[in-house]
Amino acid sequence: MRSRDSLIPVTQTPTPCAHCPVRERALYQAVDDDYIHSAQTKRLNQFNLSAKRTLYEEGDHPDMAFTLFSGWIMMYRSDREGDRQGLRIALPGDFVGFLPDTNPSARMNHSAVAVTDALLCGFRQDDLRGMLKQHPQLSWQLNSFQSRDMAACQTTMLNVGRKMADQRIAHLLVELYDRLETLGQVDKRTNTMPFPLTQSMLGDLTGLTQVHTNRVMRRFRDDNLVLCSNQSLQIHNRNALLEIADY
Amino acid sequence: MRSRDSLIPVTQTPTPCAHCPVRERALYQAVDDDYIHSAQTKRLNQFNLSAKRTLYEEGDHPDMAFTLFSGWIMMYRSDREGDRQGLRIALPGDFVGFLPDTNPSARMNHSAVAVTDALLCGFRQDDLRGMLKQHPQLSWQLNSFQSRDMAACQTTMLNVGRKMADQRIAHLLVELYDRLETLGQVDKRTNTMPFPLTQSMLGDLTGLTQVHTNRVMRRFRDDNLVLCSNQSLQIHNRNALLEIADY
DNA sequence: CGCCTTCTTGAGATGACTCAATGGTGGTGG
């Protein structure tokens, strides 16, 4: 499987769960120690994935799923002409690439690419499916995650289907800001967050072209709403952004 | 809760599961008899919902979820200006309105309206949540449903975000045709299916205006691809539709 | 220094929207 080629193992020994930098948001959150122990034994190595490398692609049948420890990953779907529609950005703590269908002919219906260098913790799909079937709490937890993802997906649909370009982009920026804030990755003094997305990716995620994304971002900058430079983005006027985004 | 006003109880005695006309697609599919018995005891009355009545709305905290027995229901999300983005059409057998979050402040993030008169079987949210926590198989089943819904949602996002109007509409028509075919609701001799959607709803579901939807449908008719009349739709040239839809 | 990716900007094309008006159809009540 080609996607595996990009994955570079980091350590040979499983990392104890307590050391997981994002334990509180990962799959085994809120599961009691017994289950966590069981999760530990299933945990595989950590892997590095370099920026721009593909984690998996539409049509793959990956044998691992991952918890993202650090970095950004973009999930997207593409059509025959090669146009991309971004689905969502996975941030540290998110659970990525799980294929619930046991059927060996089941295939991923979207692709995942590293926006930045990423550190991932791998689980075998089979092990995960086994754990889920065995532990109702874990299944329940996954249900919640899926519901949350579904809600976000619906919000994106509303944006892409019904909003103007500036609304879509403003919404995405605020959403990422808020998610990064809960991860403690924004500088609250300057309202600055890491922002590794290219304008092309921003367009993918909002259903716009890169060119038009550029025009909107320039307008935002001219209007003194945000300042984007050097892989980071500073929000100057959050209220105006919220207003535009209809958040 | 206003949405309850539209629901008209049909029978006072729970309908035995074996009589469920769509048993094979409902939540308790593939769950063994013990669970099914438990599900039976939780099953509430059946309800009628008339066409155009709302089942629940964004912001509601409904105390029931439903299995749709007959009729069509449209789920959608709307923004402050009142624009609607259709999320999906629920057909008989689909599970509708479940709110997994136990938190009493949790709210529905989309609305559901009856496209046609509908017959629904109700479950108390609390009972469902209890059953799910107790029975891993049931949780697992729900996971599969959510994954399937998520995949469909992503397909819609690709359509709405990246495809031309005729592609979006062709895709929706074929998708509905296929779903109705598995339900045995198409006349295979004439390739005709029931089609209660107005052009306005069709526009909601594809991120288009009613007016533009009309123009596309007229073109489809002029090109002898489909014929839509009298609440039903006949597909004359499926291959051409598939080609357009990039299915 | 030179290459490659990303960003920027312009000019023109076009798909989809808005506004507006008309026609059809089915249901309802007098």
Add this chain to the structure above:
DNA sequence: CCACCACCATTGAGTCATCTCAAGAAGGCG
């Protein structure tokens, strides 16, 4: 049985948001 009304489909004219194509500028990296 007819008149009316509500809803839906149809069509035209004009506008606008976004796209396409194209080219140049600005960085980062070996």
